[in-house]
Amino acid sequence: MADLAAHVGVSRQLVSLVLRDAPGASAETRRRVRAAAKELGFSPHVGARSLRRARSKDLGVVFAPAHSTEPEIVEAIYPAASALGYDVMLSAQTSTRSTDEAVDELLGHRCAALVVIGSTVDLRAIARRSHVPVVDVGFGRPNRYYDVVRSSGDLGIEQLVDHLADLGHRGVTYVDPTSMPPGALRRRGYERAVDRRGLTGDLLPVPGDYAAADYFSEAGATAARSLLDRPELPTAVIAPNDDTAVALLHTLIRHGARVPEDLSVAGFDDAPIARTSSVDLTTVRQDPAHLGAAAVRAAVRRVQNPDLHPRETVLDTSLVVRTSTAAPRRPRPRSRTAGQHVESAG
Amino acid sequence: MADLAAHVGVSRQLVSLVLRDAPGASAETRRRVRAAAKELGFSPHVGARSLRRARSKDLGVVFAPAHSTEPEIVEAIYPAASALGYDVMLSAQTSTRSTDEAVDELLGHRCAALVVIGSTVDLRAIARRSHVPVVDVGFGRPNRYYDVVRSSGDLGIEQLVDHLADLGHRGVTYVDPTSMPPGALRRRGYERAVDRRGLTGDLLPVPGDYAAADYFSEAGATAARSLLDRPELPTAVIAPNDDTAVALLHTLIRHGARVPEDLSVAGFDDAPIARTSSVDLTTVRQDPAHLGAAAVRAAVRRVQNPDLHPRETVLDTSLVVRTSTAAPRRPRPRSRTAGQHVESAG
DNA sequence: GACAGCGACTAGCACGTGCTAGTTCCATCA
DNA sequence: TGATGGAACTAGCACGTGCTAGTCGCTGTC
Incomplete structure (x- = not known):
């Protein structure tokens, strides 16, 4: 200079x-x-600037590049932060790099606040040792140590069940990848809605390892095979994320089932894959832009007024109806040999 | 302190x-x-440290969170950099944040070198104004301004064509999403191999917008519909990326074609989706860990010896054979009405 | 003509750290 | 006993910037 x-x-x-x-x-x-x-x-020189500056204008963001939904939230954080005069500093949490390491890097840069996306670890210790506000984006529970921003996963699933019930389905099967962090909440929404609408519930749990890159897809394929082994297919299936729903859908189609004629399939997330014409999946949209913006607002709110208590922000979801769901038909007998295909319905 | x-x-x-x-x-x-x-x-305080320190030990990485293959490379960069004593600083390039902005942030942090992943812009200007080594990971051409690290996309496609020819296919169709940056190189590999093996070539270009999140998938669906409109399906189809191949495969299956019985389908990347059991796609693996490590090595090499000329690093690809490819059958007549299904082959 | 007021610019300190050049202490040895 | 040396520790400057408190020169006012 x-x-x-x-x-x-x-x-x-x-x-x-x-x-x-x-x-x-x-x-x-x-x-x-x-x-x-x-x-x-x-x-x-950013370093010298942050050294001299009274207060930091950096927002630290911890995210896992491997999880498909997080990059969308990261993208949304940039304009939201910039609108409030903040810069964004990213730190990745990977299989070789713990959340603690990612957080420490950001604390070293003296970020004004931390936004942790989709973390499965308890942030209480982190919130205590970092003397800055912490915001958890994803599936945390409200507490007095850090803010929580999440979408209303339970209500979203309820919307789906209502949609299927309105179409005339009498029972709805729910595929539950049990290791999925927001799974419990979404499952509760399913149970509540099934109860409320007087439908026949049918829970299909699929255990697995959340860390595996293809866990969600594999869970869908496993669930599909399990359904194909039954004497009769259900008329409607919900999966709590799109990757699982898409794998389920394709495995079913591959084995001769028709969607939505034989059964309806719905997902959750409105991921890009759900929108493609080869899938066209009915799903629930949780807008990543809203999540990102809400996380930034929550962080900035507490930066500007550190005495405020952390709070929970729950964002609405919206039902996106596409062609993978339809009214149920009368069940038809079907052949079940693997690799064999149903005849044309003409 | x-x-x-x-x-x-x-x-x-x-x-x-x-x-x-x-x-x-x-x-x-x-x-x-x-x-x-x-x-x-x-x-x-990282800022104060970098202010005082003689030379920086930070590696700046520019990536696009929206592109599915880049996060895997980012993940690989962390351990590779750490092994050489370097820290990693991420900067996202998004729809609201240009490559130049992302680069400027990193330069402000006085990174020792820049690694730019999957960029479509010309890095020459960036390499000139940033007085640090620049490494392009993805699909750059060798030049004297910055290093290039890429996988041998052309040879990878050749491996695929050879594999299909070895299975007995006489012609191979190639789906070409024309806006895909590494597309030209891969297409050249296809043309070379088809020529060398004396096969019947069949190029199926699909234009579109690279920036759209579902461009690759949509291209596959479009290509599939185009193939289904033909009087006869080809016996083998290659797509230069897995997303396109998977959408192609599922659209074909949905319209009654059987894979690999009626036709073989192959992709490129060995993305997680290709490995799932509902897809099980034959593809070409370009190891993101190798790309990331090679990028780090290239950057550190020039940091330690700034007088060396930039060079190109081309990484081998490996063929991954799964069940989406098989020997061709004699063509059968097929019904072509949309939504109709072929009969069981018994 | 003295003086306030204002716009344009500058002097100098402080931020938290790394590094060079010390200083102190204590054990060892001729 | 005094010199030697090394281990353990400290003093003080410098890095590049932001901010407070100025200085300088010009204009307008009485």
Whole structure:
């Protein structure tokens, strides 16, 4: 910066003023400083800036690149933070890098607050040792140590069950990947709605390892095989995430079932895959942009007023009806040999 | 850090020694300093550290969270960098945040080098204005401004064509999502191999918008419908990425075709979706861990010796044979009405 | 003509750390 | 006993910036 000042022929302080858009420099000087900065390829040293600055304007974000829904939230955080005058600093949590390591890096950068996306660990210890506000995005429970931002997974599933019941289904099967963190909440929504509508419940648990990259898909395929082994298919199946629903749907189709003629299939998330024309899945949308923006708001709220208590933000979900669900038909007898296919219905 | 020193009853400099594992402190002192640091929740100020330090040990990484293959590379970069004593700093490139913005943030942090993953913009200007080594991971062409790390997409497709030819296929259709950045290279591999093996070539271009999240899947669905409109299906189809291949496969199955009996389908990437049992796609594996490690090595090489010229690193791919490809059968007549299904082959 | 007021600019300190150059203490040895 | 040396520790500067408190010169006012 001193070099730049010498190059323009003014003091370093004036350059500083210009670069942070502070008042007290003439238009002509601003122009010349900006031009010189661009010419010399100068960018201010973020470290020195954060060292000197009274309070940090950085938002630390911990996320897991491997989980398909998190990048969408990360994308949404950038414009939301920028609108409130904050910068974003990312830190990945991977199979070789624990949440604690990711958090420590961000604390070292003196972030004003931490946003932790989709974490499965208890954030209480982290909230205590980091002396900044912590926001959990995903599936935390309300508490007095950190904020929680999540979508209403239970109500979303209820919307799905209502949709299927309205179509005339008398029973709804629910595939439950038991290791899925938000699973318990969504399952409760299913149970509540089935009860309320007087439907026949049918819970199909699929255990597995949440850390495996293909756990959700594999759970759908497993569930489909399990259904195909039954003497009769259900008329409607819900999976609590789109990856599971899509794998379920394709495995069923591959073995001769028709969707939605033979059975309706619905998912949850409105992931990109659900929208493609080869799938066209009825699902529940939880808008990642809203989640990201709400997380930023929650963090900034507590940065600006540290005495406020952490709170829970629950975002509405919306039902997205596509062609994978329809009214049930009268059950038909079907052949069940693997690899064999049903005849054309004409 | 001064607080910490006072708390332990030693000088600040000694605490500094302990925290960066430098020699010159007794074992007992180390223990006490470490304990106090943990108790007070102290972590050194990264900004101040980078300000004082002679040379940076940070590797800046630009990636697009929305692209499904990039997070895997990001994951691999962490252990590779850590093994060479480098820290990783992420910066996202999104629909609201240009590559230039992402790069500027990293330059502000005074990273020792930049790794740009899957970028479609020309990195020459960036390489010039950032006075640090730049590595392009993905599909760049060799040049004298920045390093390029990529996998041998052309040879990978050749492996696929060879595999299909070995199975007895006489012609291979190639679905080409024309807006896909590494597409040109892979298509050349296809053309070369078809030529070499004396097969019947059949190029099926699918235009579209690379920025759309579901472009690849939609391209597969589009290609499938196009194939279904033909009087006769080809016996083998290759798509240059797994998302396209999977959408193609499922759309074909949904319209009554059987894979691999009626036709073989192959993809490229060995994405998690290709491994799931409802898909089980023959594909070409480009190991993201190798790409990430090679990128880190390339960056560190030039950091340690800035006079070296940038170079290109091409990583081998490996064929992964699964059940979506098989020997061709004699073509059978088939009904072509949408939504209708072929009869069981018995 | 003295003086206040204002816009444009500058002086100098402080932020938290790493590093070089010390200083102190104690054991060892001729 | 005094010199030697090494281990353990400390003093103080420098890094690049933001911020407070100025200085300088010009204009308008009585």
